[in-house]
Amino acid sequence: MTIRNPILRGFNPDPSIVRVGDDYYLATSTFEWMPGVQIHHSRDLADWRLVARPLNRPSQIDLRGDPDSCGVWAADLSYVGGRFHLVYTDVKRYGRTTVDGAVGASLRDFHNYWVWSDRIDGDWSDPVHLNSSGFDPALFHDDDGRSWLLNMLWDHRPGRPRFGGIVVQELDLRAGRLTGERHNIFGGTPLGFTEGPHLYKRDGWYHLLVAEGGTERNHAVVMARSRHLFGPYEVHPDGPVLTAQGRPAAALQRTGHGDLVDTPAGATWLVYLCGRPLPASDRCVLGRETAIQPVVWGDDGWLRTRDGTAMPMGEVPSDATCATAAQIDERTDFAGATLPDAFQWLRTPCPDDIFSLSARPGWLRLHGRETIGSHFTQSLVARRQQAFRYSAETLLDYRPDTFQQAAGLVCYYNSSKFHYLHITADDDGGRVLQVLSALPVGDGTSAITAPITIGAGPVALRVEVDHEALRCGYRVGDAGEWQWLDETFAADLLSDEATIAGLPNFTGTFVGMACQDVSGAGKPADFRYFHYMER
Template sequence: MTLLRNPVIRGFAPDPSLVRVDDWYYVATSSFEWFPTIPIHRSRDLTDWEYAGHVRGAAPGGSLAGVPDSGGIWAPSLSWDGDRFWMVYSIVRSVGTPYFDTDTYVTTATDVDGTWSAPRRIAGHGFDPALFHEGGRVWLLNLQNDHRPGGRRFAGIVLTELDRETLSPIGDTHLLLQHERLVEGPKVVRRDGWYYLVLAEGGTGFEHGVLVARSRELTGPYVLDDGPLLTSRDDPSLPLQKAGHGELVRTPGGDWVLSHLAARPLRTPDGLRCTLGRETAIQAVTWDAEGWPRMRHGGAHPAVEVDIPTEPRPLGRRADSADPLGWPWSTLRAAPDPSWADATSHPGRIRLRGRHGPESWWAHSLLARRITEHRAEAEVTVEARPRTFTQAAGLVLWYNTEAYLALDLTWAEPEGEGQCGQQWRGGGRTVLSLVERDEAGTRQVAVVDVDADRALTLGVTTDGAEARFWYVRDGVRTPVGSPLDFGRLSDDHGSKLRFTGAMAGIHAVDLVDAGFTADFTGFRLDCR
């Protein structure tokens, strides 16, 4: 037995799709508007995980420009047919509308960190696709979306056989199951002559859960179990909330486990706030006398500590990527520009060229890393010469274009002069500007004069739902402004759909000619 502690992949790793190939386990997770697209982690014992690569080329043309916040790649599904890996996923281009405007793609590879085939678009009925392989045949599972006025946006789970070579539909599409509650995320596994349909239930928030139905025939009819296999919705005190979106996998020894998403909430005066996003967890599963899966520890609640029927096995860890802009860095809506790093002449330096502002869905120069614990500290040294208020560069805590906190080196009018915008007349001063952004707009919290000719070290410390920004002056950390509400950078703040997680990173802005550059060195992010 191996003692596993959930979540096993911490910080913004939702919708885990788990597969075992020989003695390796692989998990693919949603990336939404972020690159690298579809991160994949691997493990030998289900407890110790490492980044193993991603699906390069998942976004056709290498771009998700224009995709809204929390749009992009939802719930990819990883599978193995005995010869190669398959990945099926949807790119969601409309969030918060009845249509979703999804494009569904399939790509394959012989190694998760190898070359993935060019994605092929296939016919799909909605998001959350998955593939089921049996006897050399391949079947597509899908959520059916009914966008019509009065229609059910989650109108059931459908199944279509695909031609293995052309990926074209074969024969009829079968309606497997409809339910009064929202169901999505379908996965199928076969055991003892039964086909088990594993479903995400109740949305992906605090009402989330995992339902199971079964049938003797792949095409149905399916009968639901009496209750959820997994949920935390009936107990807000549980340390793991939002438990749902599961997938059953058999171990080499014949035992079973369930991968699922979960979140570790902060308890704030404004309610539960999941700043770390939804994360990947694993539970041990057994089967009852009637042939239904059950949590081995009893009940339907997710456990933090789980005895997994595996032996501890070293990963044989991969060497760190030689790419200075590779994982754990992430970028918005496109891969990082290779020119941002020059490992030959300036090892360790990142030079960002300013582009659109932080609320752009198109061309934002931002590099960020996932925050994985409720206490964290980020620090970086920046050197830049802003000459106008349209230029800025600095340290940012990021959720999306409507939720971020930023401490930026920028330009301001001479002290005592209002915002007249005539920076081309000369004069002015270099300042640190602390801003916070939420759905009500952007507010400047503090302005501090700084020396324009010196590199500055900027930092931020988060503790629970509080964020404190600072900079180093004469070797001493000097606070900038008052503590800010980090809880707004969570899945749960505001009224719009939010599906990602808080990040810490660096960015640069130039709204005139994209000529402004900023040099960053010594970035660190410590989570504890």
């Protein structure tokens, strides 16, 4: 069989992997999307199934107010003493990067937390705050029984490099707190942006793996080693262990932020994030995804790709007995008591405030809440875009009373870039259909199509995406011909690369359902089904 990268398609960045017996568990970041952190399970490193989203209750997490592309960063998963451990960052303020690097923009809030569970799919503990000195925390469990917390050090001072190196401090797992001094063990290489640390011990060496070069086209996996935990660390003589930098022909770009795992037979595999740019616009609408490939330890004790080129592999020979994921054709009829695994929502740890599966059995009810661009309580439920060509449709039963109420189908990257096919009311109270687009142009702008009058009854809404192009259609009722809007919308604007200057873009495009009521009346909208089909 062949593993076709990426193994986790669509927005699934910052992979952290651990093996327990014959089981592999892989955690990825969720940023402002709830519940927090995705954990997938595999037995063969090829086929992965979502088994847990551990941060799922108000006592654990509250992302309301977190800016776009903030929230839960770089979750690290480990296992020791019969218990799973997860450390992660909750980013509360990012600031806006300026050309002159003004100190106000560099004042950022990164809070690092630790949770644990005896079962991967069990109830995880309430979080313990560890520090706020930087982001990308990771745990290293040494063979002497001691555990250590690593994270990058953020330096906000003018004239200093923002990425101030990798620091380590002992974590007392029994006492539940950091102890001893903090040590800065690695200042990075000239690639800069040293982050995403992981530490391993092999043959008496401490091997430090970091991400460098920034999470764009210069991204790289870099390694260094030392005989002592606190260093000094010698950088790999070959340069990056894995990178697509300067290799435009590579199918996988932006490769970096990796983690290692050993199989029961002793083979070593590297998981890492990657991006697949659209062929024409060179933009990554799917965000940062997760890939995997085997690596080998050389006679000199350094890690390399199997061919020694440090190139990412699009296809990897495998002993897996099952094929990797095929195209998705998934229709969800909202007949169950819980939201299907494919769907997430934004920021709030109180989902009952924004949606219900019981208020109208067989329908998903979204309660009208804040604007489509809100960073607090926004009623939006969506799933990842995982292919360049797909269609999505839903049946909406909704009768707005005022122009301040709207509901519909949305292709959403963040609050500054989306295309929203929605029903609202005109000044006379009649129902109209429009597309509202938030566009990452200049400091941000918006556009809206001319209103289309539609009759009474449920309305089916549909979007079709073909690489850079998006079109919208509708039909009154659940049968008949689709009526297509004249406009073609720019799907590639919903990407990491299309951005308002200075703002972070670390997630990916979602497609789903939304409902707003800025009058405060909370007018709900009911959705009968959601059908996502890759083409």
